[in-house]
Amino acid sequence: MLQLYIGNKNYSSWSMRPWVLMRQAGIDFEEVLVRFDSFAADSAFKQRIAAVSPTAKVPALVDGDLVVWDTLAIAEYLAERFPERALWPADARARAVARSACAEMHSGFTGLRGACPMNIEARLPETGALLWRDNAAVRADVARLVSLWTQLLDAHGGPMLFGGFTVADAFFAPVCTRLVTYALPLPPHIQAYVDRVTALPGVQDWVQGALAENDFLDFEEPYRLRGGRG
Secondary structure: OOEEEEOOOOOOHHHHHHHHHHHHHOOOOEEEEOOOOOOOOOOHHHHHHHOOOOOOOOOEEEEOOEEEEOHHHHHHHHHHHOHHHOOOOOOHHHHHHHHHHHHHHHHOOHHHHHHOOOOOOOOOHHHHHHHHHHOHHHHHHHHHHHHHHHHHHHHHOOOEOEEEOOHHHHHHHHHHHHHHHOOOOOOHHHHHHHHHHHHOHHHHHHHHHHHHHOOOOHHHOOOOOOOOOO
16 A cells, blocks of 8 residues: 655645645555654654655655655656546646646745744634735735636636646645635635635545644744644
8 A cells, every 4th residue: 555654734734735635536545644853864753754765854655665755746656646536637738737836836935835834723813914914925925826726716617726626726735724824814716715625525634633633843833832722
């Protein structure tokens, strides 16, 4: 069976992407959670994951003696391994746009990702309001999300970015959780998309796992001094 090595569900946005993709698409896999203790070279996390992945980072997909690292590479491998799951849009032009959107997420939105780290357990609307007021990069990244998602929803009719669920929705699922955590302002049609993504069974399964961890890690918490919502 495929094995997917991941970090803490509450914090690891990169781990969430292939996990949600596989769970939502009905691809069987064994989850191997490697708890974050620190990211120092001698940490237990780094030593454990370095034995699996050459980058010593999560996620990593193991298929027999093959290791695939990096979320985009994992998504492409799964799409080839399970063509019947239709992980990318069927139309070649739509597929190219979907890959472009995923690549943009992969390398972009650094203002939003840096200022609003994924934290599923937390609800930080006051922090979000301050970031929205003071951080132009956050506002610019959200504006780009609104533009991109509007274009794709209009072009494909929803309910997901390319009609049905694809890799693109899995890639943007952690962004949706950030928008919820920090209560960043969105137009109604984009909020509705966020609501649809967070209601997906695969996303809900991840969220429930994150809430069950009860594992407060101070080095992942720029805004809180303790665990619990708030």
